[in-house]
Amino acid sequence: MTDTHIALAHGNGGRLMRELIDEVFARCLDSPSLDTRVDAAPVPGPADDCELCVSTDGFTVQPLEYPGGDIGSLAVHGTVNDLAVSGATPTVLTVNAFVEEGLEIALLERLVHSMGQAARSAGVAIVAGDTKVLRRGEGGGVYFATTGLGVRARASDLGPHRIEAGDVLLISGPVGDHGAAVMLAREQFGLRGDVRSDAASVLGLTQALLDLDGLRFMRDPTRGGLATVVHEITATSRHGARLRETDIPVREPVSSVCEMLGYDPYYLACEGRVLAVLSPADADVALERWHAIPGGEQARKIGVTTTESPRVILETAIGGERYLEELEDDPLPRIC
Amino acid sequence: MTDTHIALAHGNGGRLMRELIDEVFARCLDSPSLDTRVDAAPVPGPADDCELCVSTDGFTVQPLEYPGGDIGSLAVHGTVNDLAVSGATPTVLTVNAFVEEGLEIALLERLVHSMGQAARSAGVAIVAGDTKVLRRGEGGGVYFATTGLGVRARASDLGPHRIEAGDVLLISGPVGDHGAAVMLAREQFGLRGDVRSDAASVLGLTQALLDLDGLRFMRDPTRGGLATVVHEITATSRHGARLRETDIPVREPVSSVCEMLGYDPYYLACEGRVLAVLSPADADVALERWHAIPGGEQARKIGVTTTESPRVILETAIGGERYLEELEDDPLPRIC
Numbered sequence: 001m002t003d004t005h006i007a008l009a010h011g012n013g014g015r016l017m018r019e020l021i022d023e024v025f026a027r028c029l030d031s032p033s034l035d036t037r038v039d040a041a042p043v044p045g046p047a048d049d050c051e052l053c054v055s056t057d058g059f060t061v062q063p064l065e066y067p068g069g070d071i072g073s074l075a076v077h078g079t080v081n082d083l084a085v086s087g088a089t090p091t092v093l094t095v096n097a098f099v100e101e102g103l104e105i106a107l108l109e110r111l112v113h114s115m116g117q118a119a120r121s122a123g124v125a126i127v128a129g130d131t132k133v134l135r136r137g138e139g140g141g142v143y144f145a146t147t148g149l150g151v152r153a154r155a156s157d158l159g160p161h162r163i164e165a166g167d168v169l170l171i172s173g174p175v176g177d178h179g180a181a182v183m184l185a186r187e188q189f190g191l192r193g194d195v196r197s198d199a200a201s202v203l204g205l206t207q208a209l210l211d212l213d214g215l216r217f218m219r220d221p222t223r224g225g226l227a228t229v230v231h232e233i234t235a236t237s238r239h240g241a242r243l244r245e246t247d248i249p250v251r252e253p254v255s256s257v258c259e260m261l262g263y264d265p266y267y268l269a270c271e272g273r274v275l276a277v278l279s280p281a282d283a284d285v286a287l288e289r290w291h292a293i294p295g296g297e298q299a300r301k302i303g304v305t306t307t308e309s310p311r312v313i314l315e316t317a318i319g320g321e322r323y324l325e326e327l328e329d330d331p332l333p334r335i336c
Numbered sequence: 337m338t339d340t341h342i343a344l345a346h347g348n349g350g351r352l353m354r355e356l357i358d359e360v361f362a363r364c365l366d367s368p369s370l371d372t373r374v375d376a377a378p379v380p381g382p383a384d385d386c387e388l389c390v391s392t393d394g395f396t397v398q399p400l401e402y403p404g405g406d407i408g409s410l411a412v413h414g415t416v417n418d419l420a421v422s423g424a425t426p427t428v429l430t431v432n433a434f435v436e437e438g439l440e441i442a443l444l445e446r447l448v449h450s451m452g453q454a455a456r457s458a459g460v461a462i463v464a465g466d467t468k469v470l471r472r473g474e475g476g477g478v479y480f481a482t483t484g485l486g487v488r489a490r491a492s493d494l495g496p497h498r499i500e501a502g503d504v505l506l507i508s509g510p511v512g513d514h515g516a517a518v519m520l521a522r523e524q525f526g527l528r529g530d531v532r533s534d535a536a537s538v539l540g541l542t543q544a545l546l547d548l549d550g551l552r553f554m555r556d557p558t559r560g561g562l563a564t565v566v567h568e569i570t571a572t573s574r575h576g577a578r579l580r581e582t583d584i585p586v587r588e589p590v591s592s593v594c595e596m597l598g599y600d601p602y603y604l605a606c607e608g609r610v611l612a613v614l615s616p617a618d619a620d621v622a623l624e625r626w627h628a629i630p631g632g633e634q635a636r637k638i639g640v641t642t643t644e645s646p647r648v649i650l651e652t653a654i655g656g657e658r659y660l661e662e663l664e665d666d667p668l669p670r671i672c
Contacts, residue, residue: 007665013560014663037572038495039555040391040422040486045381052388055376056430056483058468086376094392096432096481130481132394138476145432145466147392147483150376159374219375224349236373327350329343 006103011133024105025097025129028112033092033125041127043092046151055082056147064111064141066185068177068197069271072111075144076118077199077271078222084206085218085274087158088150093119095129095146100139111142122201124148153210160236162216168283169241169303172205172274172296173198174249175226179268180257195253200272205296208289214279215286221275227266227324229275230312233305235326240308243324245317247302266314267327277305342439347469360441361433361465364448369428369461377463379428382487391418392483400447400477402521404513404532405607408447411480412454413535413607414558420542421554421610423494424486429455431465431482436475447478458537460484489546496572498552504619505577505639508541508610508632509534510585511562515604516593531589536608541632544625550615551622557611563602563660565611566648569641571662576644579660581653583638602650603663613641 001023003016010020021036035041046052059075069077076093083090095115099108119126177198184193202220209215221229226248234241250258250265258265272295278286283301290296312324337359339352346356357372371377382388395411405413412429419426431451435444455462513534520529538556545551557565562584570577586601594601608631614622619637626632648660 009663009665011559012663013558013564016665017559018662037568038422039418040389040424040484040488043388043390043485045388051378052381053376053378054428054430054464054483054485056432056464057466058432058434058481060434060468060470082375086374088376092390094390094483096392096394096483098394098396098434098479098481128390128392128483130393132396132479134396134476134479138474140470140474143434143468143470143479145394145434145481147390147430147432147464148376149379149390149485152376222349223347223353228349232373326354327345327348329345329352 001105004105006099006101006105006133008101008133008135021131024109024112025131028109029116029126031116031119031126033127043127043149049154050151051154052149052151053086053088054147054149055079057082058143058145060140060143061182062140063185066182066197068181069199070111070114071142071144072115073118074199074271075146076115076122077201079146079148080122080124081202081220083148083150084203085220087156087210088152090122090124090148090150092125092127093146093148095126095144097131098134098139098143099131100134100141101136103141108142122203158215158217160217160233163233163237163239163277163305165239165305165307166280167216167277167305168280168301170276170278170283170286171300171302172290173298174251175221175270175273176250176254176265176268178271180254183261184257193253193257195257198270198272200295202272202274204293205274205290208293209276209286212278212282212286214282215276217277219275221273222269222271224327225267225269226275227312228327231324231326233277234310234312238310240306240310241303242306242313242315243303244315247300249298249300266324337441340441342435342437342441342469344437344469344471357467360445361448364445365452365462367452367455367462369463379463379485385490386487387490388485388487389422389424390483390485391415392481393418394479394481396476396479397518398476399521402518402533404517405535406447406450407478407480408451409454410535410607411482412451412458413537415482415484416458416460417538417556419484419486420539421556423492423546424488426458426460426484426486428461428463429482429484431462431480433467434470434475434479435467436470436477437472439477444478458539494551494553496553496569499569499573499575499613499641501575501641501643502616503552503613503641504616504637506612506614506619506622507636507638508626509634510587511557511606511609512586512590512601512604514607516590519597520593529589529593531593534606534608536631538608538610540629541610541626544629545612545622548614548618548622550618551612553613555611557609558605558607560663561603561605562611563648564663567660567662569613570646570648574646576642576646577639578642578649578651579639580651583636585634585636602660
């Protein structure tokens, strides 16, 4: 492209828009299934014993690039992971970009390139997209929305309705890294630290457990973090939950950042972790499998569901107990 | 909801976000297939003789409400119509909302309600969604992105590659109404006029032609308008195109607005029109069918493809000729 920055005319439907689509999106995504000339792209249907499912997510992180990732790869991982934790294998993805006038095109290219790489590494084809240009000051640089299709076995039945009292909660790795990394990358806090986002596809982790009869439920603890997912589990299953503080893995630099800024790491977003609920009988098998998989080396059993009232109790390191409440009016930094 | 305006905390994953989703999106969309608790929603697979296809679109119109429509219904019609002109019947839709801090919740409810109505009237189920809250000043009120799935006959083969010289171009109704209505609704122009957006589902119009062997190609002339679609036809098919100014329907108030503001109505967006290309043998049948359908009463033959060089020639009312060029650096008002 001859231009170095996005102009409003890149959204007008004419030559500049065509160049933006061809030379940034099509080229950097490098997706053989993407035909930018058609209104609707064909997608594979499911096999007989599978059903199709769909998931969608929007992405507004600031800054756009941070240690361990950027909004481009995040937009792929977020939707891939929503499909993965629902028991599906993602097949195709669509991308919407809302690009702000004035954005540097070199930056956009890096983000779209990162998006294409993340898609290829997750084995998902980007088949359709759309771009709109927002007026200067009205867009935060770029927002993405992605929608993914996946296939899952018809026999699959995961959900909080399957959870029984006495089930075991597993987390695939340390929590809060993504949220802490993004906060550190924002200059406003004036902090530095060795924290990288955990953003990654969790497809390997979820697929490793799908054949276990005792697998009840999986979710990626993104917005609202681990505490919010466990809160949702209790609210929907009507069981209580007990977490053991000493068993929940939190990296030291993440704890430090949280202490300094007054955040609780259990409420910070992860973008490459899975929380799974399993029967006691299958929890050990699951843990063993995760330990053998890249990204699951630090998996831990972190708690159990109980017959108590549907609240989340944290058993603290010093032997006390406190409730982990649902987030109220807490404007966390924009991290996903 | 107890709040009257959107706060950042409506995006934090906690109680306020759940309220926003349950009490605005789920309630106003009123879509029985929408389960706000799942990561991925099941969608119907195609029948054996059909293939699945997907389309996605982003929506950033200002103002959010205008005569004849709003960004909510537009976000449904836009994606429904992209599927429709590709020969598909839309089945399910996903919605992403980027909502700006400070937006009045009553306004958001109107927009989401309008979105739900448009979806029901097009026979498409909204099955999944996501909401992000943007900081005040960073969002233009609300942006939507919708992704639609549809099914079409495997035998269907529409596209510019099917177009032959001597084919006939049909438009289903007057052009430029949507673009003109949105411009008038923006206070900056200080104009008033009796122009309503043509935004509507074109599904009835497209399905009426699908069994015609001579149907080559359909498209809804949105961003960039009629001229941009015909330009694309010539660029892809490598045929010339001739349009007759006297045959292209433009409503009088739309012409007036364009004259005053210096816009060409052929470049203004329509959101409820179809441009179809047919063999001469089938063009008359198509026109007759459209005339019998609501929204097609004013359909017209507006031109032909030729063996000339691949450019768009307008035969003017006074007997002259001029080229309709591709849009260049023209920042049209944000109308879709």
